[in-house]
Amino acid sequence: MKKLINDPRKVAAEALEGLALAYPQYLRLVPNAQAVVRKDAPVAGKVGVLSGGGSGHEPMFAGFVGAGMADGSVAGNIFASPPPQPIVTAAKAIHGGAGVLFLYGNYSGDVLNFDMAAEMLEEEGIRTSTVRITDDVASAPPERHEERRGIAGDFFVIKVAGACAAREGSLAEVTAAAEEANRHTRSMGVALSSCIIPASGTPIFDLAEGDMEVGMGLHGEPGVERARLKSANEVAEELVRRILEDMPELANGDAAILVNGLGATPLAELFIVFRAAHAMLVRHGVTIRHSYVGNYATSLEMAGCSISLLRLNERLKPWLAAPAQTPALVQI
Amino acid sequence: MKKLINDPRKVAAEALEGLALAYPQYLRLVPNAQAVVRKDAPVAGKVGVLSGGGSGHEPMFAGFVGAGMADGSVAGNIFASPPPQPIVTAAKAIHGGAGVLFLYGNYSGDVLNFDMAAEMLEEEGIRTSTVRITDDVASAPPERHEERRGIAGDFFVIKVAGACAAREGSLAEVTAAAEEANRHTRSMGVALSSCIIPASGTPIFDLAEGDMEVGMGLHGEPGVERARLKSANEVAEELVRRILEDMPELANGDAAILVNGLGATPLAELFIVFRAAHAMLVRHGVTIRHSYVGNYATSLEMAGCSISLLRLNERLKPWLAAPAQTPALVQI
Amino acid sequence: MALQAIDARRLSQMLVFVAGEIARREAELNALDAAAGDGDHGITMRIGFEAIRERLGQLDPATPVDAILRESGNAFLGGTGGAIGVVMGKMLMAGGKALQGVQEIRAPEFLLLLNSWETSVSATGKVKPGDRTILDAIHGAASALTASDATKKDLDVVVDLSAAAAQEAARSTADMLCRVGRASRLGTRVLGHPDPGATSFAIMLRAMHDWITSPTALDTQL
């Protein structure tokens, strides 16, 4: 294991400190909470959007804190949901009087911890609501879509919720916006190699030379199929095909696309995948309104990528196009 | 070798196509040239800033094409300078009548090809000037600094030149700005593992488990020292120390810093390195005015990072702070 | 000679011993989790028990049994994160509630404890036996004691019995499909590997038994 770290147990905390030191124009650390909030939090009268989950997915979640996206983000240790108390602390730090929306990927640990935090906040009179992100097509069949995991599609949901909150949406409105974004987002990924959790020091799975895992989760959870590694064009088409099958109404509509790197895959390869996905979407009549290509939701140094598609309707369009100022996304 | 590619020989071309398809709001492809230019090129009356070099360093160089940075960029094949003809074609595509500045890392191949392109352009009556970027402290001793290679510090030089050109600097002024930025920029990197050139399919060097190469170049050129991998804090301090030794006037001044990932190193680790570099710079009285952390100039999937520091004076400050709209940097 | 009653001081010592056993098995638990989850279960359990150990070191020596359990649960919950942080944290706290006012844990109290744990985990995690979670091991242990009229037996016998049942139940999760948690889409690909949480629980009970049967040798660990 070769890592630029100091202490395997302090990776999450020190990385968050580094982020906050690097981007004071957008965010600040919350004392005693392994969390960051936008530098001017709380914004009076505004719904607070709080994201979070395990660390190891940088820039997700903390990198998307700032004006126009999340008001705050709580970071657990590597691949582990944060405990309830820091969630409560961060929620209070962004609470501007209009309630707090919790946004996180739908994992057992996150659900348990955020739910408990919500109960604790309720006791203190702070209103919360929750949207669990479920974009990963590979993680459950359509009839059980509410059980799906959240992966890189988190980005679209946070973007939309953040924009709605910035435009003075109420807690109910911001929640509805996030739900709508989640309902219209699908992702599908492929892994080429494992990451190594710093504290364990060993790869969490093996992939033979020449193999890939289709649908692998952001923490190395096995996917739907292990197959021979194919060309970038074939992989991209396979990922888009599975998304189109799951959301056929995407065809002939407007969409935003994120080609997301899992950590160790060169940007050049992500562009090659984008090129193929673009061609396939055009063949299906999809008009791409926004493209994002890069490392948005990683899995430490895992190799591979995911494709996320957000079907845009007239409500979602202005939210996605709205400005944002965060470490990992500046949009004008 | 596991890569998301189609044909090892087409990686550079297809990646550039993908970039242009993903970011039409900033740039467009140049026909027959493996180059991109800002979407509204040429801008009449403005000096054209043309960057370029081998591919495999994405987002450098093409990702920094757009308003406020480069007007165009020519991409060679992986780690190979582009030939003269596409440089000429791209230069013409951005020539707004005020001349073209060539900006590239100081490598034999780039020098030969860009110089030849400059001659060819001169014959057609297009004025050019050239600034070769030489930020890599590891690549030559101070007394031979003009022989140094260009690595991630390219970013600062392109940013400054682009800002100066955007403010209607003349060719002489933009050239002087780029020279000044280059003179004030130092970088030092460390590699933890090799990348694999797609067309060769084998690692270009071996690093034993537990070893790192201090000062390794962006193409795996051996560095100044092979040493045992140390903690992130020690590595960051070593890199900053060598830069401070080389540019002692940095102490007690203003600076911009880029902690750059070489491709496969998780962003969390870059933040940990940033944290340590920040602490050391503060100890030396340096005031950090701008921080950038992420994959800016990569070496395919090499693991490791570099630190670049730009010493800011009153002339450089407004150029660095100026807005930019490119795929890899949006700054307001 | 085996202890027949665990008072507050002994309870602390036992928990520290369990913490050591969990730390010793960390890599194995990570590997089990890697087969279907995210490979961190050993790390998370170790961190949780370290939080317990630290908290125990800060407690007043007069802290009673129920408070020790509550504080341990609170420390685990607060210091861990992940699914297991809440599940184990609330479970331990529920144990404290169930043993309110109790001075010593003997066989009847041990049964009470296990039952409270089963109820708590089932409610917290919204799971039933057969869902391939830690609950399977707890349920296995509790059922074995209920079936064998445990309250009349010696503590070490009862803990031994429950540890064996937990281990058997943990092993049997290898044949279960996963309904909740990270691995729920895997279907049959998960088969063949026991659930990490259930395995942890079996390790915990076995460690308790080991400690009860030779407690003094370990007195120094706190």
Added chain:
Amino acid sequence: MALQAIDARRLSQMLVFVAGEIARREAELNALDAAAGDGDHGITMRIGFEAIRERLGQLDPATPVDAILRESGNAFLGGTGGAIGVVMGKMLMAGGKALQGVQEIRAPEFLLLLNSWETSVSATGKVKPGDRTILDAIHGAASALTASDATKKDLDVVVDLSAAAAQEAARSTADMLCRVGRASRLGTRVLGHPDPGATSFAIMLRAMHDWITSPTALDTQL
């Protein structure tokens, strides 16, 4: 039987044969470049010679010797990139200029060619012998011929001699420090590996000799 004169048609065929040899040695040249540079010299040389091969295929069969060399250089320069793209491209073009009007390459023309290459590479790359570049092999080859009064010898003997000298010179670059190019900071770490560009050039000359001594067997390659 060895050829004693290379006319335009034979020159094309010979260049195609050299292209094949370079492609065959691609991995070896990459490995040499990896020792001190960026590991791509074999790739770049292969691409450059592919560009030559493609251009030759498009040329009018009546194209004379000098034009073939100029077109080859132009193709290499335009299709390759990297340091070697300009160096080799201009070198081949300079050869075309030096052999202007020549119908056949015999020993005297071959010496002319080598001398023009040496002058060109030295000027293009701003290098001298001893700088650890392709120039060392060219210089070694050209010097060997000048010293041995080559113009009076048979073509195959002359090419053999120059190929041997080039190889010897390439080998000796392993003891040279690098002054230019990617590896210039390496100091002594570069020692022990011959320069890739010099090695390429030795391979090219050896391939020419092989082709000259059994040309017909290879006629089909174009």
